[in-house]
Amino acid sequence: MIESEICRLLDIRYPILQGGMAWIADSHLAAAVSEAGGLGIISAMNASVEYLKEQIDTARTLTSRPFGVNVMLMSPHAPAVAEVLAEKKVPVVTTGAGNPSRYIQMWKDAGIKVIPVVPSVATARMVARAGADAVIAEGGESGGHIGEMNTMALIPQVCDAVDIPVIAAGGIGDGRGLAAALMLGACGIQMGTRFLVASECGIHQNYKNKVLKASDIDTIVTGRRLGHPVRSLKTRFTREYSRMESDSEISDEKLEGLAVGALRLAAVDGDNERGCFIAGEIAGLIKKEQTSAEMIREIMEQSEILLRGTKWVK
């Protein structure tokens, strides 16, 4: 049994968080992960507060364990979403794509544990000063929006910079990754890509099949030209998008237009032509569909063997 600060802080059994992926992480996946002893997280994405309220209510019918909601701070609904989270007193809030400082006090007053996702030391310091309970330091191996730093170099630098618990994310998919994260100074992990192929994850089967078939170098980063780099699976669409990014005759507006709806087209419709199939570099390691509970059990067993005898596993 791994003894971790993050388990005590969040009242969870295993130090494994499930990433709050837009169009993917709903109440069913989140509840399954929380029931299995991890922390499931619902994505509030760009949706309205009605969608979010319904998701929170559903999660509560599916599990009595703690779960979280991820707020995308760039969403036009973010201020309203932030208030709903306080009203609903969700156990945990994670944040991405922006500065959550203005909401932190309100959430803490509602008894919520606040854990921003950070891409750098400076951001980690900022949210720690603003009262965050922990941070998720995410390296660029991850799927979706990425920062400049990668996990191996980011985690120890963030750990040296803040006094609150650090959760490692980016490039982690098994017990080796969890054990490595703990060695780097983290006290837990967040995984997104592995949970894509969880039985309880409702994405289109085409999406799951793409993840299962991916090799190590089957992801690509697009969006650098517009200042929002995103990692997803290589497809004809993302390769072509990448080529257009380096073509100065293609306008920024055209590039923006092509990206609209691409996450939804992948997750909901499994659209091989126009979908953007978000996944991290660890996709190449992921070879089977399992329940969330099986994944978590396997990861804990593997990491406990590696860590036996250390301060983590006595």
Place this chain on the structure above:
Amino acid sequence: MIESEICRLLDIRYPILQGGMAWIADSHLAAAVSEAGGLGIISAMNASVEYLKEQIDTARTLTSRPFGVNVMLMSPHAPAVAEVLAEKKVPVVTTGAGNPSRYIQMWKDAGIKVIPVVPSVATARMVARAGADAVIAEGGESGGHIGEMNTMALIPQVCDAVDIPVIAAGGIGDGRGLAAALMLGACGIQMGTRFLVASECGIHQNYKNKVLKASDIDTIVTGRRLGHPVRSLKTRFTREYSRMESDSEISDEKLEGLAVGALRLAAVDGDNERGCFIAGEIAGLIKKEQTSAEMIREIMEQSEILLRGTKWVK
């Protein structure tokens, strides 16, 4: 004491290799690292065989311990360099920037241990089939030329793919990084950036000062447009170069011209205006100049505390 396959294979005391950095890794640095119980590596870079012969002879006057030579396979001198290495029977050869398969048998016949640097699973498999004794799997956190993958996701995937020992590189600068690498399945590490500020490293003091002052996000990747991405410290020169890469009115020839000699200008002349100061993302962690022996002792002590009780430290 960490018991590692790579120590047995290379007859070294500690599982720490020093990266063969062009214009930086000479016989003095390599001998110091080897004397301290790691594996020092001389860079053959783009230089002629005369330079290399002299470097090997000097290393042998400075240490009786094993050391290595890194061959840059794109160098026009590579075929001649490869033969000199066999003649001189250097203990270890590492290779970068190309496919070393055609030289591996010749080197092995000379009793040399051959360890290619690889950026992906496919390359690792290829060199293992060609007879490599081990691989250095290097993630994109590292300074210098980088591949697509980053360390946290790359190491376990390479370990699953080949039966030969895997050494982890990219983003590693202390005992936490070594311990994490072992958890991921590697049996040792290669470090470049930390050795930049070793007392025995002969680079210009301006260069060392830049590394010591760097924060986590002070590196930048340039050269993507020309197909040869390189990570180095952010300077006015590299920021401006990056801007020019996205300007379609700047020709490829102009970009190539600006890069010529930039490594030498940094390492030898400490030229703040025109030098390209290669360093990895772990630079932000590196805060003091030390001897190579002090660095290695500190890393081993830190990792042994983290790993006590595991199969690595009994």
